[in-house]
Amino acid sequence: MKKKRLLNLGLITGFLITILVFVGGYVTTGGGQGGEEGGGMSYIYIIIFLVLIFAVFYFVMIRPQRKKQKEHQQMAQELKRGDKVITIGGIHGIIESISEDSVVIKVESGTTMRMTKNSIAGVKQK
Numbered sequence: 770m771k772k773k774r775l776l777n778l779g780l781i782t783g784f785l786i787t788i789l790v791f792v793g794g795y796v797t798t799g800g801g802q803g804g805e806e807g808g809g810m811s812y813i814y815i816i817i818f819l820v821l822i823f824a825v826f827y828f829v830m831i832r833p834q835r836k837k838q839k840e841h842q843q844m845a846q847e848l849k850r851g852d853k854v855i856t857i858g859g860i861h862g863i864i865e866s867i868s869e870d871s872v873v874i875k876v877e878s879g880t881t882m883r884m885t886k887n888s889i890a891g892v893k894q895k
Contacts, residue, residue: 778829785821845886848872853893856884861893 848854852864854874862874865881873883 774829778825781825781829782822785818785825841887844892845889848886848889848892854889855891855893857888857890 848864848867850864850867853861854864854872855861856874860874860876860882862876862882865873865875867873867886871883871885872889873881875881
């Protein structure tokens, strides 16, 4: 999914650069007297291009990442004793106790481990 998203971002960026190059090359600048060049229109195209690039980055990268962070934060707040969880490191266990910023999980061998809430990747379906 990430590779497809990055490919789309690259294609959109390349398309926008191509449009900017062709449009910028065909825009007439200045009146042509005495070799003066206006250049005012090219600045407008550069500004529009930068705004479009930022919009693409926002909708393709920043916005989905913020959504993921919110979902993970909500999941960490909703943890309760007895939930089967998977840690970021791939350890499977059951929550034994919860404190404000950490949880104690019991793994299959009976060993308990204390971890921060943020290190819980997800809750397994029962």
